[in-house]
Amino acid sequence: MLRFLTAGESHGPALTAIVEGMVAGLPVTPDYINSMLAKRQGGYGRGGRMKIEKDEVQFLSGVRGGLTTGSPITMQILNQDWTNWQEIMSAGPAARLDQRVVTRPRPGHADLAGAIKYNHQDIRNVLERSSARETAARVAVGTLARRLLEELGIKLVGFVRRIGPVAAAVDDSQPPEVLAHLAGQSQVLCPDNQAEAAMVKAIDQARESGDSLGGVFEIRAYGLPIGLGSHVQWDRKLDSRLAGAMMSVQAIKGVEIGLGFAAAAIPGSQVHDEILYDPDKGYYRPTNRAGGIEGGISNGEPVVVRAAMKPIPTLYQPLRSVDIKTKEPFLASVERSDVCAVPAACVVGEAVVAWELAVALLEKFGGDSLKELKERVNQWQQWARQV
Ligand SMILES: Cc1cc2nc3c(=O)[nH]c(=O)nc-3n(C[C@H](O)[C@H](O)[C@H](O)COP(=O)(O)O)c2cc1C
């Protein structure tokens, strides 16, 4: 079983992830993971913290000579900002920290509910872990999974469809390479040039007015075998697992698969994908409105998942809140924050989708080495084409 945990605080010494159950013999380098970590740090609209960090992964176990060994893989990403927070983050006697206690919960964060739930007088004990800094570790984990998918000929593409009021016009028939190329060139990971300019402008305007913006991004996975996930039990359905993974990303408030919410407004004849057969490519669909999943099972068409991100909650324009020590009202404002992190969240989205697909693949095909897994997948692909 493929599984992982992350640990680490936003301003602590490091983020750590342990991945268990990855096949042996998978080629992976820190450089490959670092390229995705750098992509996550980028995107127009990020704040001061990203000028301090330069995320790089270190393998502490489970990888030798550029290949996974089958043992648990430990990955670590150091927080450069830690040196500025060392004293505040110290695990020493609480008395020393008295002056630095955070008693002012920020609306839109885990601060208040988390402090009450865990009986903390210092909200820092919540905010350090609820921070989206954790998504750096998840990108490292998901990128490992993405390496596995690539070995099996499965490609992932993520791009931004909306920033605040600005929607992109994306040609859905474009091949993944073209979409990836166009998105990769864009400051906001948007393949539509015209929309990109307007998106950048909208982010500038939000920054000037002390506000923030959310948006929508889309992740597609091409080349998946038929049969990942299952209709037989609620927690085995691939769509539910993808939606859950996506919702676990900080600030994600909605998920769609395929047509998603749009399907509710149109007749069935415009929603369902007809089934065709070709002796060379097997069963296929002339349309992909289902987003590659029917009955919780991958149907061989590209998997298409979209997520909506809320605007960053920490605003330069203050919001009302209440001090948990004095119970006095105050205006929550900020020293530094992202104005828009939709492109960054899109990179996280690619990682979490890659992870869920890799888990579903290993569940179906098993195998302890990459060689064994590849053989099983190839055999299955041949069979599923002709059955
Ligand atoms: C990549 C990324 C960067 C983020 N940056 C910030 C930020 O700079 N300031 C902030 O207040 N929230 C930021 N957030 C959002 C908060 O982490 C998130 O809203 C908060 O943890 C509450 O979680 P929830 O919105 O899922 O309830 C960011 C989220 C992501 C995914």
Ligand SMILES: C=C(O[C@@H]1CC(C(=O)O)=C[C@@H](OP(=O)(O)O)[C@H]1O)C(=O)O
């Ligand atoms: C550190 C990252 O994002 C952070 C996520 C975040 C939050 O509240 O979620 C708040 C900000 O951190 P800080 O308060 O230190 O400025 C972001 O920079 C990152 O993406 O690596």
